[in-house]
Amino acid sequence: MTLRVRALEPTDSFTALTALLHAGYARLGALGLNYTAVDQDVETTRRRATRGACLVAELDGRLVGTLALWRGGPDEETERFRRADAFVLGQFAVDPAVQRRGVGAALLAEAERVARAAGAVEVLGDTAETATHLVEYYRRRGWYVVGSVHWPGKTYRSVLLAKAL
Numbered sequence: 513m514t515l516r517v518r519a520l521e522p523t524d525s526f527t528a529l530t531a532l533l534h535a536g537y538a539r540l541g542a543l544g545l546n547y548t549a550v551d552q553d554v555e556t557t558r559r560r561a562t563r564g565a566c567l568v569a570e571l572d573g574r575l576v577g578t579l580a581l582w583r584g585g586p587d588e589e590t591e592r593f594r595r596a597d598a599f600v601l602g603q604f605a606v607d608p609a610v611q612r613r614g615v616g617a618a619l620l621a622e623a624e625r626v627a628r629a630a631g632a633v634e635v636l637g638d639t640a641e642t643a644t645h646l647v648e649y650y651r652r653r654g655w656y657v658v659g660s661v662h663w664p665g666k667t668y669r670s671v672l673l674a675k676a677l
């Protein structure tokens with residue numbers, strides 16, 4: 513199987529990207545964690561994917577993963593994300609059928625490379641504090657908890673995560 517991570521291209525479908533996000537986040541939704549990507553509409557996918565950069569992963573040419581990243585700035589809802597020398601990561605999912613094969617790790621590695629190339633000194637993210645498997649997933653990859661926040665409308669409190677580049 514050939515894995516390719518690339519930037520989103522104009523021919524990519526936001527409908528397909530949205531379906532992938534829904535599939536990836538379904539398990540979290542079933543746990544009662546209403547992450548935006550559980551049921552976001554296509555316009556939300558488009559807006560978040562075009563805010564900065566968006567990566568997609570293909571296995572033998574099939575779309576199986578995505579990760580969006582954008583530069584921090586004054587529009588961010590939480591103070592920790594307002595740094596212009598940091599990139600925020602979000603909208604991160606891998607098709608459940610091909611998880612645990614390194615697709616997520618490849619997306620994260622490419623995101624770090626893109627952020628570093630753009631002059632960022634840190635990458636930032638967040639996840640539900642009760643999703644301990646995800647917090648551990650990030651920790652094993654060099655991320656650490658830098659704060660917490662309760663995003664409006666969410667059923668859960670989130671931890672803010674950072675990794676120095």
Ligand SMILES: CC(C)(COP(=O)(O)OP(=O)(O)OC[C@H]1O[C@@H](n2cnc3c(N)ncnc32)[C@H](O)[C@@H]1OP(=O)(O)O)[C@@H](O)C(=O)NCCC(=O)NCCS
Binds near residue numbers: 536605610615639640
């Ligand atoms: C989080 C997510 C994106 C990770 O994607 P993934 O492709 O499964 O991630 P990876 O394959 O890189 O790593 C997952 C685990 O599989 C293991 N793994 C990687 N390649 C492997 C292989 N070839 N064989 C066996 N295991 C492997 C990794 O070691 C890792 O385990 P570890 O954290 O104990 O090291 C994915 O699980 C997902 O879409 N989850 C739902 C949505 C979500 O949680 N998004 C993030 C919200 S913050």
